[in-house]
Amino acid sequence: MERLLITGAAGQLGSVMRKKLTSLAPVIRLSDRAPLDPPAPNEECVECDLADAAAVHELVKGCDAIVHLGGISVERPFSEILDGNILGLYNLYEAARANGQPRILFASTNHTIGYYPQDERLTAGVPYRPDGLYGVSKCFGEALARMYFEKFGQETALVRIGSCMTEPLNYRMLSTWLSHDDFVSLVEAVFRAPVLGCPVVWGASANDAGWWDNSHIGWLGWHPKDNAEVYREKILANTPKPNPTDSLVRFQGGAFVDDPIHKD
Numbered sequence: 649m650e651r652l653l654i655t656g657a658a659g660q661l662g663s664v665m666r667k668k669l670t671s672l673a674p675v676i677r678l679s680d681r682a683p684l685d686p687p688a689p690n691e692e693c694v695e696c697d698l699a700d701a702a703a704v705h706e707l708v709k710g711c712d713a714i715v716h717l718g719g720i721s722v723e724r725p726f727s728e729i730l731d732g733n734i735l736g737l738y739n740l741y742e743a744a745r746a747n748g749q750p751r752i753l754f755a756s757t758n759h760t761i762g763y764y765p766q767d768e769r770l771t772a773g774v775p776y777r778p779d780g781l782y783g784v785s786k787c788f789g790e791a792l793a794r795m796y797f798e799k800f801g802q803e804t805a806l807v808r809i810g811s812c813m814t815e816p817l818n819y820r821m822l823s824t825w826l827s828h829d830d831f832v833s834l835v836e837a838v839f840r841a842p843v844l845g846c847p848v849v850w851g852a853s854a855n856d857a858g859w860w861d862n863s864h865i866g867w868l869g870w871h872p873k874d875n876a877e878v879y880r881e882k883i884l885a886n887t888p889k890p891n892p893t894d895s896l897v898r899f900q901g902g903a904f905v906d907d908p909i910h911k912d
């Protein structure tokens with residue numbers, strides 16, 4: 649791999665991955681619509697709005713692989729979601745089609761299935777139950793990626809990330825946590841695989857309290873190592889015990905199910 653593109657590189661996850669994915673390619677192209685820190689010698693920085701088709705076309709040119717983190721990452725007014733996650737996704741896939749179909753890791757989300765209760769164990773084939781417009785936009789992204797695979801052979805890993813952060817912060821994240829290191833090893837596995845296709849991947853660490861079954865992607869050779877359980881005592885000590893009627897402990901999407909439809 650010569651050049652890896654990371655979109656959303658100014659964001660929470662992107663700014664961590666910028667430092668942790670350097671061994672994947674000699675050149676890392678970083679992009680966001682927000683300002684990026686100045687490039688290191690192995691980096692290229694490109695400010696680009698995903699809603700701008702011509703700019704996205706130029707952005708993807710010359711890249712052999714894409715970690716697509718860019719877009720709206722929480723519940724927001726539909727106009728914002730439309731630009732980043734709907735139009736932005738279409739622009740990315742059209743740009744990829746015109747530029748040699750680099751393999752894509754698409755940062756989808758657990759909010760595609762957020763209305764499932766926490767006592768259900770899910771396989772990758774379960775019907776969508778999105779918990780807001782944000783979740784719906786990621787269902788669109790997964791469907792779009794699937795169509796580009798069926799029609800054009802474009803390969804994508806549809807990674808339904810749980811909660812990717814330094815450590816789990818509440819009871820729900822004992823199930824949804826994905827450590828940064830496990831995300832890195834997932835990215836490595838996705839770009840190492842000789843053939844990828846377009847699988848759904850549950851993006852969670854090896855949590856004792858996990859809800860999601862990744863047995864369908866054993867062939868990928870991804871073996872998450874971290875386990876949120878080691879933080880249970882800390883969470884018990886630092887967070888109030890949730891009421892059993894709280895969405896945080898009822899639904900897999902947690903408090904996202906309580907979000908209203910945000911108006912512009």
Ligand code: NAI
Binds near residue numbers: 755756
């Ligand atoms: P974030 O909100 O911190 O970063 C997203 C970045 O995308 C931001 O820097 C933002 O400026 C950029 N962006 C938004 N709209 C854009 C547009 N129209 N054009 C260009 N750039 C745009 O989110 P975070 O936490 O870093 O997440 C990264 C990705 O992973 C997102 O796609 C999110 O949906 C997904 N994800 C993250 C999870 C997590 O636990 N961090 C969980 C599930 C999914």
Ligand code: 15L
Binds near residue numbers: 722757759809811901
């Ligand atoms: C997401 O999709 C969000 O992008 C992230 O900020 C977290 O809230 C995460 O899901 C989660 O469900 O914890």
